[in-house]
Amino acid sequence: MVAPGILLVDKPGGLTSHDVVARTRKALGTRKVGHAGTLDPMATGLLVLGVEGATRLLTYVVGADKTYSATIRLGEATSTDDAEGEIVRAADAAVMAEVTTAQIRDGITALTGDISQVPSTVSAIKVAGRRAYELVRAGEQVELKARTVTVSRFDVRDERRGSSHIDLDVVVDCSSGTYIRALARDLGDALGIGGHLTALRRTRIGPFDVADAVDLDSLAAAAPLTPATAAAAILQPLVVTEDDARALRHGKRLGDQAFRLDGALAAAIAPDGALVGIVEKRGGDLKSVMNMPEAGR
Known part of the structure; x- marks a missing residue:
């Protein structure tokens, strides 16, 4: 097994x-x-x-939260906001030559912090029960609603200029649900020259x-x-007694133990190192919201 x-x-x-x-x-x-x-x-x-x-x-x-390293190409907009799509708009070389590093930095600053972002139409977001990208590929028009996301870091590591484009190597720390393709698109739009993503690598979750x-x-x-090691990395680890572990596995509450949690959830770990499950506060008590099979460690 x-x-x-x-x-x-x-x-x-x-x-x-x-x-x-x-x-x-x-x-x-x-x-x-x-x-x-x-x-x-x-x-x-x-x-x-x-x-x-x-x-x-x-x-x-x-x-x-997640961290990405990416390359943004300014000067070209594509149908998918990344390199897999067709180029739908390209800026003139003369216009590109006038774009300054300071303008790029200002555009990035405007896309840092809590921002309103419209996801790319080729995202996996469901619209009427179907993925947005499936609708787009079927030739249907898709309009997605803006959502609030948090970009806590948007740093430029390198800037390379060609005659018709500017490539930016960037590192982004962001909340779940943030689309890096949309950041590339919106930065290009803010500068009036278009933009898309040419490379993306997720380095942290x-x-x-x-x-x-x-x-x-x-x-x-x-x-x-192990489940216990992983859960303790994600949530506050909470060592419980064997009796408490048994009680949680049988759906019982741990009376007057809510004070032990720093946040809303914790990973309950038995004395033998097995993950019992995830617990939450219920009034002054603790109650399991997810139990692991007892063989899991």
């Missing part, structure tokens, strides 16, 4: 997130594999996978870093994080 756990995988370009899940299922010999947070085929980097019972933890990973991830060729030999 495959042990439950959280597996960090470095996705290569050209594959969908589902492709990576399929390969992981084959390599580990189990159907019970899921992922937290899709990456486009063009993108590379960190995918957080849940294996067996640890798939229950993925819901607590999805909403974590919450406490998990791509430096600790395995590649696809190493899946079979990979050692996933």
